[in-house]
Amino acid sequence: MIELKNIDVTFQNGSHEFKAVDNVSLKINKGEIFGIVGPSGAGKSTLVRVINLLQRPTNGEVIIEGSDITKFNRKQLRKTRLNIGMIFQHFNLISGSTIAENVAFSLYANNYPKDKIKDRVKELLEIVHLPEKADAYPANLSGGQKQRVAIARALANNPDILLCDEATSALDIENTEEIVELLREINEKTHITIVFITHEMDVAKKLFDRIAFMEDGKLKEVTDIYSAFANPKSDIAKSLVQRVLNVEVPEGLKAKTNEEILRLSYTGDDSYDPVISVASKNYDITMDIINGKVDYIRNKPFGMLIVILRGEDAERKKALEYISKNVYKLERLGGR
Numbered sequence: 001m002i003e004l005k006n007i008d009v010t011f012q013n014g015s016h017e018f019k020a021v022d023n024v025s026l027k028i029n030k031g032e033i034f035g036i037v038g039p040s041g042a043g044k045s046t047l048v049r050v051i052n053l054l055q056r057p058t059n060g061e062v063i064i065e066g067s068d069i070t071k072f073n074r075k076q077l078r079k080t081r082l083n084i085g086m087i088f089q090h091f092n093l094i095s096g097s098t099i100a101e102n103v104a105f106s107l108y109a110n111n112y113p114k115d116k117i118k119d120r121v122k123e124l125l126e127i128v129h130l131p132e133k134a135d136a137y138p139a140n141l142s143g144g145q146k147q148r149v150a151i152a153r154a155l156a157n158n159p160d161i162l163l164c165d166e167a168t169s170a171l172d173i174e175n176t177e178e179i180v181e182l183l184r185e186i187n188e189k190t191h192i193t194i195v196f197i198t199h200e201m202d203v204a205k206k207l208f209d210r211i212a213f214m215e216d217g218k219l220k221e222v223t224d225i226y227s228a229f230a231n232p233k234s235d236i237a238k239s240l241v242q243r244v245l246n247v248e249v250p251e252g253l254k255a256k257t258n259e260e261i262l263r264l265s266y267t268g269d270d271s272y273d274p275v276i277s278v279a280s281k282n283y284d285i286t287m288d289i290i291n292g293k294v295d296y297i298r299n300k301p302f303g304m305l306i307v308i309l310r311g312e313d314a315e316r317k318k319a320l321e322y323i324s325k326n327v328y329k330l331e332r333l334g335g336r
């Protein structure tokens, strides 16, 4: 387990002090894929770099497997860092070396038995599905393939933790999917703990088990990925999630009508329940659907509908009672 306790990172910009990470406490479970999202400048990269002490915190404890590594001497820290692989947005491969040499580099650097290096490189390239590229050079690989090499290199010494700093942000949609799938596959097979930072909510949706939302150096919300999308609580989570789901009242309609506009959220198998048709049949109301979407978060359906509810006050009230009991969340977006 990784535990961050009251982490501050303060940078000195001339005479001005700037807190990039502000009193963050967090527990990341062994074997989970934990994501940190937030807008640019939120402090995500700084925080993730604290986990392997690439960035030393100004205050706080970084507890890995029970020990506060901020107290470690150089030798202990070196050993701990072998247990933490890291990949970056721009892959950081050595352009003049072959793919096999790039992967072998980590093994040489850490005194891996020389006679076993060739076999280990082969094994690593198989894990990332690139055995045929051993003798190619980075320039001849796609972005997704380059990131796969970086993953192989990061896994060379069998770490228990993999830190990923915007690892898909330089990739197109297809290559992003490929890396997301590969990381899930590696996590399922090896139970490696993955900490992944990104500003891409589509990646979060497909990859993370749990998610932390960060803004202005502070942690605003930590939750499982399904709840983050189905029921975001903090303002930053609501705004990032809403941007991906994009189920809003059409432009101008709010201003034009004073009718009751509702957003109904459904979860799991409830997404298919005919709440609207039952309400329309049982009460003297009408419900017009003006926007809607069913999405899948890690294969579990999640739906949203925006409707206009019309009818006499008493009937609308009864219908609303029925609806609120039969949907995951009911929000009033406008009208009376």
Ligand SMILES: Nc1ncnc2c1ncn2[C@@H]1O[C@H](COP(=O)(O)OP(=O)(O)OP(=O)(O)O)[C@@H](O)[C@H]1O
Pocket: 011, 012, 013, 018, 020, 038, 039, 040, 041, 042, 043, 044, 045, 046, 047, 199
């Ligand atoms: N070495 C440094 N010296 C001074 N300020 C820094 C340093 N590193 C980061 N910062 C500042 O700290 C803040 C947080 O930066 P950080 O890179 O952690 O944010 P981020 O959430 O990862 O953003 P992005 O998604 O744009 O990478 C930013 O305002 C940044 O300018």
